[in-house]
Amino acid sequence: MPHSxxxxxxxxxxxxxxxKHTLHAYEHDxxxxxxGEEGAAQLGFSPEVMFKTLVVKLEGSGVRNPLAIGVVPVSGMLDLKAIxxxxxxxxxxxxxxxxxxxxTGYIVGGISPLGTKKRLPTCIDSSALSHDTMLVSGGRRGLSVELAPADLIRITGATTASIAG
Structure with missing residues (x-):
C-alpha cells in the first residue's frame, strides 16, 4: 500500500x-x-509504456466540453488532428x-488522467492496448502509477484512438 x-x-x-496498481516514485529534477522521458529513464521503463497526459482545447462541431485529455506514449507526440x-x-x-x-487540479508535469478536479473527456492512444500495464502520472511530478490499460479506460470513461504522431 502507498504511504500517506x-x-x-x-x-x-x-x-x-x-x-490494482503500483506506485513508482523518483526524484524529479x-x-x-x-x-515523461525523465520518469521513464529514472524508473527504467520503456518510453512506449510510459504515457503523458496532455490537456487540449477543442473547437467546433457541438463540442460540449472545450477541454479534453489526451494520453499518449512519452516516446511520441499528440496528433492534434487525430484527437x-x-x-x-x-x-x-x-x-x-x-x-x-x-x-485538472494538477500542476503541469504532474497532470494525471485520474482524479481530475473536473471530469474531462479522455482519449487514450490505442497503443496502450498492446501492453499488459502502462504508466501515467500519479498526480505529482516524480510519481507514476502503473496499471492495466483496461482499468484506466474504465475509471476515466476514456475512449481509445490512434492519437499519437
Whole structure:
C-alpha cells in the first residue's frame, strides 16, 4: 500500500475504484521539463509504456466540453488532428497551462488522467492496448502509477484512438 505522503487525487481515485496498481516514485529534477522521458529513464521503463497526459482545447462541431485529455506514449507526440477527430471536434490545440491546471487540479508535469478536479473527456492512444500495464502520472511530478490499460479506460470513461504522431 502507498504511504500517506504518496496520496494524491489520482491515487485516492484508484483506491476508491479498488483498481490494482503500483506506485513508482523518483526524484524529479526541477530543471528537467521533459517529465515523461525523465520518469521513464529514472524508473527504467520503456518510453512506449510510459504515457503523458496532455490537456487540449477543442473547437467546433457541438463540442460540449472545450477541454479534453489526451494520453499518449512519452516516446511520441499528440496528433492534434487525430484527437480532434476522435473527440468529434473540428480542431484541437494545446490548452493554456493555467487552464489545464485549473480544470485538472494538477500542476503541469504532474497532470494525471485520474482524479481530475473536473471530469474531462479522455482519449487514450490505442497503443496502450498492446501492453499488459502502462504508466501515467500519479498526480505529482516524480510519481507514476502503473496499471492495466483496461482499468484506466474504465475509471476515466476514456475512449481509445490512434492519437499519437
Amino acid at each position: 505522503d504518496a496520496a494524491s487525487p489520482a491515487t485516492r481515485a484508484l483506491a476508491r475504484a479498488k483498481v 526541477p530543471a528537467n521539463h521533459h517529465y 480532434a477527430s476522435a473527440m468529434g471536434a473540428k480542431k484541437a490545440t494545446m490548452a493554456d497551462p493555467a487552464d489545464a491546471q485549473r480544470a
